[in-house]
Ligand SMILES: Nc1ncnc2c1ncn2[C@@H]1O[C@H](COP(=O)(O)OP(=O)(O)O)[C@@H](O)[C@H]1O
């Protein structure tokens with residue numbers, strides 16, 4: 477297995493607060509890893525470390541051939557390979573859907589406008605929103621805005637996608653349409669790491685579930701591990717319906 481992401485013994489603190497205490501896991505090409513765990517267990521921090529939004533004190537993180545732990549890391553080059561989508565969509569309200577998507581390819585990759593527009597239409601089709609290209613974000617539902625945020629990320633043609641609780645702010649129906657887009661991406665072979673509370677989705681789509689507890693990878697395995705937890709902590713987490 478050629479690992480796209482490899483964390484080894486990662487430690488991260490905020491001041492005296494240890495948030496990651498020796499986190500290790502690997503995600504192979506085309507794999508979907510679902511990170512689950514109680515609030516405060518370090519899931520978002522782990523994701524942010526992968527994209528060098530946080531620096532680590534100890535251990536190593538290798539992502540798409542970049543040594544993320546290296547102080548000499550070329551962040552721009554890393555971020556060309558890694559897309560990240562958060563709970564909040566952060567679309568520019570004064571730009572149309574299409575302009576929002578064209579922004580990074582034209583500014584960061586210096587893609588000509590016509591090419592960027594073509595690309596925008598292509599990624600919008602992948603999230604089922606071709607018809608909304610000319611609309612402004614406020615004219616879209618929350619689920620549609622989140623799908624635009626995903627499309628915007630896809631337009632940079634990343635090798636790895638990170639999703640941090642992208643459906644947490646959405647009601648169940650809109651959650652479903654966003655999860656469907658993510659499932660299609662997974663089927664298409666995208667390597668993905670997603671932090672999620674959607675246990676059914678994790679069980680169905682993830683090739684690897686990573687249960688984090690108190691800054692550690694407490695238990696990891698295929699989706700079926702959720703049906704037969706080995707630790708009392710995972711049993712209690714799954715049982716709590718979260
Ligand atoms: N920038 C920060 N400064 C200080 N503490 C932080 C910061 N980011 C996260 N934390 C703390 O780290 C812990 C883990 O946070 P986080 O990774 O967001 O957990 P999760 O995503 O699993 O809910 C929490 O106690 C949180 O308050």
Ligand SMILES: [Mg+2]
Nearest residue numbers: 519520521671
């Ligand atoms: Mg979080």
